[in-house]
Amino acid sequence: MATIKDVAQRAGVSPSTASRAMHGSKIISQPTREKVVKAARELNYAPDFNAQNLATKASNTIGVVLPVDHHEIFSNPFFLEMIRGINSICSQHGSMTTLATGISSDELVHNIDVMIAQGHIRNFILLYSEKDDPVVARLQHFDVQYVVIGKPYADVNKTSYVDNDNIQAGTDATQYLIEQGHRRICFLYSDISKMVQGDRILGYQRAMMQQNLPNIMLEQRFENHADGVSALKKFFAQYPDVTGFVAVDDMLALKLQQVLHNDPDWKVKQFSLIGFNNSIFSELAHPTLTSVAVFPQRLGEEAAKIAMANRPTDELSTAIIVPHQIVKRHSVHQIRSLG
Amino acid sequence: MATIKDVAQRAGVSPSTASRAMHGSKIISQPTREKVVKAARELNYAPDFNAQNLATKASNTIGVVLPVDHHEIFSNPFFLEMIRGINSICSQHGSMTTLATGISSDELVHNIDVMIAQGHIRNFILLYSEKDDPVVARLQHFDVQYVVIGKPYADVNKTSYVDNDNIQAGTDATQYLIEQGHRRICFLYSDISKMVQGDRILGYQRAMMQQNLPNIMLEQRFENHADGVSALKKFFAQYPDVTGFVAVDDMLALKLQQVLHNDPDWKVKQFSLIGFNNSIFSELAHPTLTSVAVFPQRLGEEAAKIAMANRPTDELSTAIIVPHQIVKRHSVHQIRSLG
DNA sequence: AACACTTTTGCAAGCGATTGCATAAATTTG
C-alpha cells in the first residue's frame, strides 16, 4: 500500500509538497504538480482514510439511520432504494456511508452514541421521521448535523430535510378517486406517529372537505388475517357505501386487497384502491395497484447532497421537495357518481 | 470530545497507562485500572475511530458489497434483511459496516478499488455470488479477505461463505409439488449465471430424475407483460400438460402468477406455484404464495461472524449452511395424480 | 550587482491513539 512518502520520493519532492499538489493548492508550480500526480497514479495511491481524517479532523462518512428494526420495515424495499440514492452521491464525493440500526429504540440510540463518540461520522441522514424521536434528541444534544428524509416533527425551520409534499400527494390521490366517481372514500393508515402518514391524512381530508365529502378513516395494520377481517366487518357495518380506499402505503393497500379478495361478498364489490410509493408490490399485485410514486432513490440523493454540503451548524437549513406522481394501473375503477 | 489524554489526566496517569488499562492489559494494577475506567466513563470517552485504526493499522469496518445496481435488485427486500443481520452482529462487536454499490460492474469495481486503497476496510461481505465476478477477481488480486453469501463460483474450498443448501432446497420444493400429485413440473428461472439459480435448478433436476419425470425448464424474466404472455403461449404449446411451477424466487413466481391470472383460460387451470425466499411478497400475494424460507437475516449474521473472526489469510476457509424451510400457503393445490 | 519582492518548497509539529523499551516502585530475598 503506497503512502504519501512513496509518492513524494518518486516525484522527487517532500511529502508536504506532494500533499499540496494533490489537493490542488494554488501555490504549487505546474511542473511539480504534474510530477506528483503522475507518481501517484503510477503507485495507485489513495490517501489513507484514517490518517487523512485524523489529520484534518474532518470525517468523511455519513451515518444512515434506519428506523427501529421491525420486520415489516425491513421487508420494505423503500429503504434500500433510498440507501442506493445516498450511496451513489456519496461515492461520487469520495465519502463513505455507514448504517445505524437497532432492534429497539434504546439499542439504536446507543449505537448512534457510540458512532458519535468515535468521532468519525460527518453527519447523519435519518431515513424516517416520527414524533418525539429519541434519535433526533440525541443528535441535537451532541450538536451533530443531520438531514431527515420526511417532514421533521419539530424545529421544521431549523432542520434540513428532503420530503415529498405528502399533503399534496394525499390530496391528489384522493382527488383521483373522486374524479373517477367515488364519493365515499376511506383513508386507511397504520401508524399516526409517522409524520408521513399524518401528512397524507391531512391531504386526504383537504380533498374531501373541498368536495363536502365526509372523512372516513380506518386505522388498521392487518397484522393477521382474522383481525383484518373483523376490523373490516365492523368498518363496513358503519360505512356500508364506501367504494374506494386511499391506503397510506402500498403494503397496507395490498394487505387490504388480500382481505377483500378473500371474502366472496367483498370481492365482487370491486373496491377501488390507491396506494403510495409505487413499490414493486404495486406492479406484482393482481390487479396491479395504482399508486403515487414518490421516488425514494431521488429522496436519498437529495439528502446526500445536503449532507455533503457540510454547512456550518448555524447556517440556514435546507428543505427540498421531491415531486410525486400518480402511476395509474388497474386497482381503481370508474363508477357512476351516486351524486 | 474527550481524548485519551483527558482520561489519563483525570485518572492521574499517563496516556499509555490509560490505554493499557482500557484494553485489559495484564500488567496494570487493579486500582489504576479502576481509576482509569471510572474516568473514562465519566468523560463519556470512546477512542477516536480514525486514530485507533491508524495506530493499530487494523481497520474495523466491513465493506458490504451489493450486486450491480439494477432496479429489480434494489426492490428486493432480501438484501436489506441480510444487511440487517450483518449490521446487528457488527455493532455488537463495535465494528462499522459500509456499503459498496455501483450502477455498473465497472463503477462497482472502481468503488471497491478506492475502498481498498484507502485501507480502512477490514474485509468484505458479498451479498451475492455469480459467475466470473470481477469484484471477486479484484479482491483476490489485492489479497483482501472476503466472505460471500451464496456458493462461490470458483475456489469453493478456499473461500469462506454462507449459503443455504440450494440444491436440497430445489429438491425439496420440487418434491413437495410431486407429493401433491404433480407430474409435469416446470422450473422457472431468470438468470443462470447466478449461482443460486444454478443450484436450485440442479435440485429440481435431481428430484425429477428420482421420479423419472422429465425436466421442463423455462428461462423468462417477465420484464413486460406482452413478452411474458407470448413466452407462456409458446411454452404451453410445447408443454400443454404442465400443472406446477417451481420459480427460482418469489418475485418471479409472482410475475408468472400475474400473467397466468390475467388470462381467463390459464386462470381457471389453477396452476400450482412455489417460490423461494419467503419474502413479504409471498404473504401479500393472492393467493398467498407457498415459498421456501431461506432466512436472509440469518445468512447475514453468519457472514458477519465469519468476517469478524478475522483469520489470517491462509487459514482454512469456513462454510456455513443455513437451513431452509418450506412455508406452506395457498398457491399449491393437490391434484389427482395422472400417473 | 545588490535589494526587495513573489513564488515554491520543505521542515517539523501536530491529529489521537498504541506499544517497545527504559525506568520507577514495590516486593522478595540473602
Place this chain on the structure above:
DNA sequence: CAAATTTATGCAATCGCTTGCAAAAGTGTT
C-alpha cells in the same frame, strides 16, 4: 538492610497525512 527481582508506570516513537511557518529559489527593480 542492601541487593535482586518482580511488577507497574511513563517516555517517546510511530501510524500516514496535513499545514503553519520559515527557508530557498526565482523575478524584477534600481
